[in-house]
Amino acid sequence: xxxxxxxxxxxxxxxxxxxxxxxxxxxxxxxxxxxxxxxxxxxxxxxxxxxxxxxxxxxxxxxxxxxxxxxxxxxxxxxxxxxxxxxxxxxxxxxxxxxxxxxxxxxxxxxxxxxxxxxxxxxxxxxxxxxxxxxxxxxxxxxxxxxxxxxxxxxxxxxxxxxxxxxxxxxxxxxxxxxxxxxxxxxxxxxxxxxxxxxxxxxxxxxxxxxxxxxxxxxxxxxxxxxxxxxxxxxxxxxxxxxxxxxxxxxxxxxxxxxxxxxxxxxxxxxxxxxxxxxxxxxxxxxxxxxxxxxxxxxxxxxxxxxxxxxxxxxxxxxxxxxxxxxxxxxxxxxxxxxxxxxxxxxxxxxxxxxxxxxxxxxxxxxxxxxxxxxxxxxxxxxxxxxxxxxxxxxxxxxxxxxxxxxxxxxxxxxxxxxxxx
Ligand code: EPZ
Numbered sequence: 379x380x381x382x383x384x385x386x387x388x389x390x391x392x393x394x395x396x397x398x399x400x401x402x403x404x405x406x407x408x409x410x411x412x413x414x415x416x417x418x419x420x421x422x423x424x425x426x427x428x429x430x431x432x433x434x435x436x437x438x439x440x441x442x443x444x445x446x447x448x449x450x451x452x453x454x455x456x457x458x459x460x461x462x463x464x465x466x467x468x469x470x471x472x473x474x475x476x477x478x479x480x481x482x483x484x485x486x487x488x489x490x491x492x493x494x495x496x497x498x499x500x501x502x503x504x505x506x507x508x509x510x511x512x513x514x515x516x517x518x519x520x521x522x523x524x525x526x527x528x529x530x531x532x533x534x535x536x537x538x539x540x541x542x543x544x545x546x547x548x549x550x551x552x553x554x555x556x557x558x559x560x561x562x563x564x565x566x567x568x569x570x571x572x573x574x575x576x577x578x579x580x581x582x583x584x585x586x587x588x589x590x591x592x593x594x595x596x597x598x599x600x601x602x603x604x605x606x607x608x609x610x611x612x613x614x615x616x617x618x619x620x621x622x623x624x625x626x627x628x629x630x631x632x633x634x635x636x637x638x639x640x641x642x643x644x645x646x647x648x649x650x651x652x653x654x655x656x657x658x659x660x661x662x663x664x665x666x667x668x669x670x671x672x673x674x675x676x677x678x679x680x681x682x683x684x685x686x687x688x689x690x691x692x693x694x695x696x697x698x699x700x701x702x703x704x705x706x707x708x709x710x711x712x713x714x715x716x717x718x719x720x721x722x723x724x725x726x727x728x729x730x731x732x733x734x735x736x737x738x739x740x741x742x743x744x745x746x747x748x749x750x751x752x753x754x755x756x757x758x759x760x761x762x763x764x765x766x767x768x769x770x771x772x773x774x775x776x777x778x779x780x781x782x783x784x785x786x787x788x789x790x791x792x793x794x795x796x797x798x799x800x
Contacts, residue, residue, distance in 0.1 A: 380771045381799065382782065385791035386741060386762040390627035392788040396615045396634050397423035397779045398447065398608030402570040404471040405547045406577055406606055407431050410440055410453035411478035412555060413581055415603035422449040422608055426776040427469055434465040434472050438479075453603075456483070463489040463520060469776075470499055471544065476524060477504075477552035480513055484526040490517065503538055503545035510536040511549070511556050533558030533597050541566045541591075541677035547574055554583035556597040565591050568678040569638045573609050580604040610658075612638035614778060616685040617753045619643075619662050621785075623651040624692040624757050628663040629788060636660060641681040645671050645689065649696070670698035670735060675706050687713045687754035694722050695761060696735035703730040713751035716744040720762050741766040743799075746773040753778065760790055769799055 398421035407428075410417050422428055424444060432442035432449070439457035443450045459479050466472040466489035479486035491501065501522075505515050508524060512532035516523045533556045538545060546566040551574070553560040565571065567589070575588040581604050584596040615634040622629035623646055636643060636655045643660070647653055649668035654661040670693060675683040683706040693700040694717065704710045708729035717724060719742045723734035741764030746752035752774035759766035768774075771794065774781060782792045 379769070379797055379799070380794050381797045382756065382768040382771050383793050383795055384756065384759040384766045384768065386739070386760050386764060386766065388625065388760065388789050388791055390622045390625045390629050390760070390785070390788040390790060393630040393632060394618050394784050394788060395632040396610045396618070397421070397425075399423070399570060399573075399611035400425060400427050400777045401543070401568075401613070402573045402608050403428055403449070404431055404474060405570050405574040406608065407435060407449070407451065408474045408478050409551065409574070409577055409581060410435070410451040410603070411438070411456065411475060412482055412551060413601040413603050414454045414456070415452070417451040417453070417603045418605040419449040419451065420447065420605065420607045422447050423611065423779045425779050426772065427471070430465065430469045431471065434461060434475065437462065437465065438475065459483050459486050461488040466491050473501060473504060473544065474547055474551070476522065477508065477548035477550070480508060480524050480526055481531055481552045481555040484529045486522070486524045488522045488524070490520050490522060501545075503540070503542050504548045507536045507538070507545060507549035508552055510534045511552055511560065531556035533560040533595070535561040535563070538562070538564040538566070543568045543571060546571045550574060550578065550593065550595070553595045554578050554585070554597065554601065558597055560595040560597065562593040562595070563591065565593050566677060567591060569609055569612065569635070577604065577606045580606065610634050610638070613682060613684040613750070615639060615660070616642045616682065617688050617778070618784075619646060619660060620685070620688045620692050621757045621760065622662045623649065623664040623668065624695070625760050626664050627788070630659060630661045632659050634658060634660055640679055642685055645673055645681065649692070667735065668692060668696045670696040670700040672701040674703040677706070683707055683710060684750050686710065687750045688757055690714070690724070690731060690733050691717065691754040691757040691761070693733040693735060694737045694739060694758060696733070699732055699734045701730055701732050705729065712747040713754045716747070716751070716755055717758050719744050720758050720766065722758070740764050743767040743769065746770040749773050749777045756781070756785075756792070769797065
């Protein structure tokens with residue numbers, strides 16, 4: 379197990395280059411199951427979730443190899459249609475192999491994902507969508523057993539009762555090889571879904587309405603491999619922007635798409651940060667304590683749930699009180715009790731917390747509980763006086779490539795140490 383040791387009170391200054399988007403890579407990687415052959419996914423982040431998904435694809439017969447930030451995939455020889463619990467328990471996105479396996483091979487056996495630290499995360503929309511496309515779905519022994527009775531899925535109309543990134547990804551990959559026409563309504567607008575749709579079209583899929591909540595798909599008989607460039611990680615970018623403002627720093631964030639971050643940019647400007655937004659860079663500087671700014675998460679383009687914990691940490695030094703609401707994951711506040719160990723004054727209630735500014739933060743040992751909670755603790759530890767230790771940093775390694783090197787390059791005092799503590 380590793381921990382981070384952080385000496386707080388240092389301003390972030392300099393620049394950081396954002397990696398490819400973890401949640402785009404996890405959507406693009408399973409497309410290799412739709413067409414045999416060789417793929418190069420450029421700008422793939424070198425992080426734990428990509429390694430986990432690569433091992434899962436490997437267990438299906440795909441040769442997956444990350445060379446720097448280019449992921450080489452060879453899916454010429456698929457040998458299994460089963461995603462075992464050992465992989466799925468580590469990462470919910472493993473369920474993304476269900477749609478393409480079913481679409482291409484007419485069968486799949488995928489472990490039900492467990493919950494995670496911020497609450498139950500059902501997959502009912504994934505299963506309902508596949509049934510609408512003609513699949514028979516059984517759940518037995520913790521596994522989803524899916525088959526296409528006619529050997530091939532059948533086009534249909536499916537409406538997503540709620541906006542779901544994962545269900546949109548899975549059903550879209552199922553529909554592109556289904557026989558006939560499929561209409562999907564209330565499709566998630568997250569950039570990662572749009573990126574997937576664009577890659578599928580490069581592979582020969584017929585999709586209209588990309589970038590809107592309604593996708594019209596004409597199923598094709600076969601598709602072909604392609605190379606693809608992964609979009610920048612908007613959540614990683616949001617994390618570094620917030621960290622820069624929280625430490626009263628001055629940072630240039632490179633390889634960012636500002637259009638993917640409009641809600642976060644607005645909240646930062648409302649808090650008093652100075653932002654200079656350009657085509658693929660954002661420079662942020664902050665000299666004062668932030669003004670209190672309430673946020674409420676919403677599906678894209680709303681404020682992202684994956685950046686709410688980071689915002690709560692930032693508001694610990696605000697000149698008042700700020701309310702953080704999460705309508706997507708109402709129990710995603712596990713990080714609050716850890717921030718309180720650093721001296722934070724925060725009240726929590728169902729689906730929200732209220733952060734009281736002016737907290738005197740002093741270093742302590744704290745525990746990561748999930749990927750974005752860890753980022754919140756790193757930010758708060760950099761704001762605190764004295765030394766903090768953050769345990770279970772394997773959480774943060776899931777989605778932040780080289781985070782300690784990137785923060786150190788901007789002047790933070792952070793080092794990784796092995797520990798028996800966990
Ligand atoms: C994706 O998860 C992201 N993961 C999450 O990021 C992100 O928090 C989430 O979208 C919301 O933006 C990846 O892209 C790999 P959803 P996903 O389906 O697809 C409910 C991170 O930190 N729902 O959009 O699992 C669900 O409970 C991770 O990078 C159902 O009810 O999220 C939630 O309330 C954490 N039934 C809402 O929909 C379903 O079948 C949105 O979830 C599916 C979802």
